Amino acid sequence: xxxxxxxxxxxxxxxDDKGLLAMDESNPTCNKRFAKLNIPQTVEARRAYRExxxxxxxxxxxxxxxxxxxxxxRQQKKDGTPFLKVLTDAGIIPGxxxxxxxxxxxxxxxxxxxxxxxxxxxxxxxxxxxGALFAKWRAVIAIGVGIPSRSCIEANAxxxxxxxxxxxxxxxxxVVEPEVLMDGDHTxxxxxxxxxxxxxxxxxxxxxxRVMLEGMILKxxxxxxxxxxxxxxxxxxxxxTTMKSLWRTVPAAVPAIAFLSGGQSAELASARLNTMNHxxxxxxxxxxxFSFARAIQQPALEIWRGEEANxxxxxxxxxxxxxxxxxxxxxxxxxxxxxx
Ligand code: 13P
Numbered sequence: 001x002x003x004x005x006x007x008x009x010x011x012x013x014x015x016d017d018k019g020l021l022a023m024d025e026s027n028p029t030c031n032k033r034f035a036k037l038n039i040p041q042t043v044e045a046r047r048a049y050r051e052x053x054x055x056x057x058x059x060x061x062x063x064x065x066x067x068x069x070x071x072x073x074r075q076q077k078k079d080g081t082p083f084l085k086v087l088t089d090a091g092i093i094p095g096x097x098x099x100x101x102x103x104x105x106x107x108x109x110x111x112x113x114x115x116x117x118x119x120x121x122x123x124x125x126x127x128x129x130x131g132a133l134f135a136k137w138r139a140v141i142a143i144g145v146g147i148p149s150r151s152c153i154e155a156n157a158x159x160x161x162x163x164x165x166x167x168x169x170x171x172x173x174x175v176v177e178p179e180v181l182m183d184g185d186h187t188x189x190x191x192x193x194x195x196x197x198x199x200x201x202x203x204x205x206x207x208x209x210r211v212m213l214e215g216m217i218l219k220x221x222x223x224x225x226x227x228x229x230x231x232x233x234x235x236x237x238x239x240x241t242t243m244k245s246l247w248r249t250v251p252a253a254v255p256a257i258a259f260l261s262g263g264q265s266a267e268l269a270s271a272r273l274n275t276m277n278h279x280x281x282x283x284x285x286x287x288x289x290f291s292f293a294r295a296i297q298q299p300a301l302e303i304w305r306g307e308e309a310n311x312x313x314x315x316x317x318x319x320x321x322x323x324x325x326x327x328x329x330x331x332x333x334x335x336x337x338x339x340x
Pocket of ligand 1: 022138261262291292293294295
């Protein structure tokens with residue numbers, strides 16, 4: 001295992017208050033988001049959209065790494081330049097989603113298990129050879145009546161740990177993403193309890209699979225009330241509860257925590273990350289960063305709508321969100337930034 005490469009990559013991914021941009025939606029997920037905006041669900045439309053993202057002028061000022069999907073990592077700009085070259089020329093580290101998606105967990109109604117371990121060693125070797133330096137695997141945990149079950153948490157944590165060990169063997173930094181979903185009417189307290197149990201189990205499994213904590217990044221959910229919960233706590237309460245849960249469960253050897261956005265509005269995701277950094281940054285053992293998909297991309301996608309004429313304003317909206325989140329890493333984001 002190339003320990004130094006892993007440590008260097010993990011640290012580069014959170015240097016200079018930058019963060020990650022997830023643009024690794026699988027084809028079905030990308031198509032679903034396109035369909036809502038009447039964008040054609042074709043390979044060419046997905047390629048054109050990803051070209052818009054990777055060619056955004058100035059993106060590398062705020063984004064250290066992007067997470068690609070298997071289709072995207074092999075694509076090129078219209079002029080033939082590979083996306084991988086465009087990214088590395090902009091100083092952005094390419095990463096890759098390597099899980100094969102969350103499938104129904106047998107005998108566990110309402111729960112999922114992420115698949116993709118079979119053949120993973122060979123796929124990782126190919127991606128590393130192409131130039132990817134980090135990889136992502138997402139596990140999803142739902143909150144509901146009687147769930148999450150212990151067995152669902154354990155199965156997903158075990159898969160995450162086996163994926164992470166394989167990544168490190170191949171020279172890729174694992175971005176370990178156990179996502180407790182926002183869907184439902186559960187309370188902030190229920191999300192806190194589930195998140196802490198999940199993170200404890202994940203770190204137990206990472207230790208037992210001998211994953212080097214200094215060469216990984218944790219990508220967790222923020223601790224939030226369910227989307228349809230009648231009580232929606234303030235930004236300060238969310239920041240306090242999230243920090244408490246992370247302090248209790250994430251070892252100090254982990255260099256960085258990069259949150260997913262999970263369906264929060266772009267502004268709230270920035271405001272919550274900002275408050276955590278503003279209030280706690282000097283007391284934290286890890287960098288507190290972002291690895292957002294929707295909270296960076298959604299405004300840009302809604303402007304683009306598949307129209308060539310909208311590329312420049314869409315890129316401006318994408319860069320704006322990236323800048324807001326970089327400011328949030330410094331604890332310097334303000335609502336006034338949204339008006340600029
Ligand atoms: P969201 O920020 O939209 O939750 O996506 C993050 C991600 O990478 C999901 O796997």
